[in-house]
Amino acid sequence: MSVSELKERHVAAIEMVNSLRERLKEKRRLLLDTDVAAFARSQGKRPVCFGATDLVCCRTLQGHTGKVYSLDWTSERNRIVSASKDGRLIVWNALTSQKTHAIKLPCPWVMTCAFSPSGQSVAGGGLDSVCSIFNLNSPNDRDGNLPVSRTLSGHKGYVSCCQYVPDDDNHLITGSGDQTCVLWDITTGLRTSVFGGEFQSGHTADVSSVSISGSNTFISGSCDATARLWDTRVASRAVQTFHGHDGDVNTVKFFPDGNRFGTGSDDGTCRLYDIRTGHVLQVYHQLHSDDTNPHVTSIAFSISGRLLFAGYKNGDCYVWDTLLAQMVLNLGTLHNSHEGPITCLGLSADGSALCTGSWDSNLKIWAFGGQRKVN
């Protein structure tokens, strides 16, 4: 077949793909008889109501000298690792506010960090395109730095996000500016699987975020405005692609039951997707009087899923009632809140505290300090 004939077939194939995508979009639209908020209202549900001093900032973790980009809690209750533009990972005891480790990274341009499930190691990655693993129990080297115990090399672009596989200190998933996600075997430093990439059914722009559920399933979010569901045993194609956002998907997080997940985007909205059907169950969007549409940088669900915490580029940190799709609190306007955009946030393992990280170089811990009513 000649090149010109191939090009004609190529154009025809593109038209067919676009046409099928439109048909899919239309089919899904016809199934949108309600959303979560309308359904919850029809069941008589009322929004969560916080008193003025219910959710409070109870700790400010100071020590970084640059913007905080990423944070992760341990599986046990109280420790956090954070990554900053100052080129360091800091390990904190969030309860006492003490720093237990300050790790100078081989490359200062770090974008992400993660705590291993056992709490014995941390990982950090960024513009050097590698993910560095540090064993917190290792002795310092001659320069007084914690040595790198393993370097995970292979990405052809920056490492934007990383997360350990639950209950498995030996496996980690990274997302990258090279449009792929990788499952790593930390013991060998080798790639077990590559998800996406050239000519595979994967993301078509930088991967920005990953969220893992169980040992076989994860979601990735990307600058191609989609989220994709992957089975770690099948790297050749995404199980499903979730459309709907009109801008980069900056953050993805599984809903506590593992059957749904949330996203946050440059289009200013958060969305709740259902994994089994692919439907958008709810859009969370706040209209602003000045017509601005601040980008969503980070999200986390409370342990029941009733609350969705969302950090925005303008410094807001909305607490959404996920059922009623109402913004019930803005941590960004509370006493002692951050003085800059919130870049990352996460819940402690028992759900009793939220940690936020910001361009103001601080981390803050938020907890419920009011009177609880028990049903």
Add this chain to the structure above:
Amino acid sequence: MVMASSFDGQLVPQPAIGVGTVVDSRGKHRILAELKHLEQELRYLQEELEEVEKMGNISSVCKDLLPCIETKSDPLLPVLNGVVNPLWDRWFEGSPSSPDCGCWIL
């Protein structure tokens, strides 16, 4: 010719850069590979369309969500459907060794 995606998921053909017979040969292989990828994408989309044809409305999915949320005790909610765990309030008990450790990492 290469493809690019716009934000609404539509594919847009883009002109390739290059001249001469050597590039034509390289271009042919690349177009063949992209065509194969597109045909694969068509199959996946067809599968998804068949799945969506069998799906129920969103309301049937929403019914599952409520019990999922309401049966769990959530320490950050003002109203609980369960027992309070005293450890949740550790953030307000006593004072930490230094309330906000402010030592700077240099």
